[in-house]
Amino acid sequence: MQSEPKVVIVMPTFNEKDSIGRMIDELCSRVFPRVKNHKMILLVVDDKSPDGTGKIVKEKMKRCKDLYLLEGEKAGLGAAYTRGFRYAIDKLKADAIMEMDADFQHNPGDVPRFVAEFDKGYDYIIGSRYVSGGSIPEAWGLDRKFFSVAGNLIYRVSLLMFDIHDFTTGFRLARVKGYLDTINFGKVFSNSFSYKERLLYEMKKRGAKIKEIPIKFDLRISGDSKMTTNTVTEQLKIIGVIWADRLGITK
Numbered sequence: 001m002q003s004e005p006k007v008v009i010v011m012p013t014f015n016e017k018d019s020i021g022r023m024i025d026e027l028c029s030r031v032f033p034r035v036k037n038h039k040m041i042l043l044v045v046d047d048k049s050p051d052g053t054g055k056i057v058k059e060k061m062k063r064c065k066d067l068y069l070l071e072g073e074k075a076g077l078g079a080a081y082t083r084g085f086r087y088a089i090d091k092l093k094a095d096a097i098m099e100m101d102a103d104f105q106h107n108p109g110d111v112p113r114f115v116a117e118f119d120k121g122y123d124y125i126i127g128s129r130y131v132s133g134g135s136i137p138e139a140w141g142l143d144r145k146f147f148s149v150a151g152n153l154i155y156r157v158s159l160l161m162f163d164i165h166d167f168t169t170g171f172r173l174a175r176v177k178g179y180l181d182t183i184n185f186g187k188v189f190s191n192s193f194s195y196k197e198r199l200l201y202e203m204k205k206r207g208a209k210i211k212e213i214p215i216k217f218d219l220r221i222s223g224d225s226k227m228t229t230n231t232v233t234e235q236l237k238i239i240g241v242i243w244a245d246r247l248g249i250t251k
């Protein structure tokens, strides 16, 4: 008998003490029981947050059996995802991996919609703010709105990927077999936020069947943003890196 597909949500955290407990409760007690015929797991990848995020997760693990914690040194978002993806594939034997933030900008209630598209046969499901029905926070300042909208436009045009509308979203689901398990994360992922564009490129390169589904991206409920100016530079550099790979001029 075939076992039910295993979906692992990889959730990186750095100083998210005010949201992580609520997020775990929401996923473990409300959302996971709603997803029938799948084994749902939450893997928190915490970089030894000084605010005690890891301690809260350990406490919650006593009651939620589908919760795991992976602790490590802080080396950036891409590095945290690399660790998380590897653990989810090698140790947890995931069939699909979701990326999701801890600060409630991603609605945990949307998780079953991603799984439903995976069941239809899609390999890469992208939670998109820039398709009909999706949105960015009304309260964002003009600068943040501009960077997000213009950034995505720049990616579409410069990477010639006109079928994709949201390159920088961090709410996604990817199939493992034939896709994530063929990617050398350590080699291709940058440690920064730009791992996102690279992962999208790698999935497309492998011929993934892609579906963008609308999401409403909210304001973070508490805590501080981890985006920096460095993030913006890295996110522009990734265009050159992807073109170098396309043209076969990488090492």
Ligand SMILES: Nc1nc2c(ncn2[C@@H]2O[C@H](COP(=O)(O)OP(=O)(O)OP(=O)(O)O)[C@@H](O)[C@H]2O)c(=O)[nH]1
Pocket (backbone or CB within 6 Å): 011, 012, 013, 014, 015, 016, 045, 046, 047, 074, 075, 076, 077, 080, 100, 101, 102, 103, 105, 170, 220, 224, 225, 226, 227
């Ligand atoms: N483990 C780990 N997690 C990180 C790191 N940087 C960011 N995160 C987490 O990744 C998720 C996304 O980071 P955010 O700072 O929320 O980025 P953002 O959503 O683009 O920015 P805001 O809209 O300001 O929240 C959050 O759950 C963070 O706690 C990191 O270096 N290590």
Ligand SMILES: [Mg+2]
Pocket (backbone or CB within 6 Å): 101, 103, 105, 220
């Ligand atoms: Mg956030």
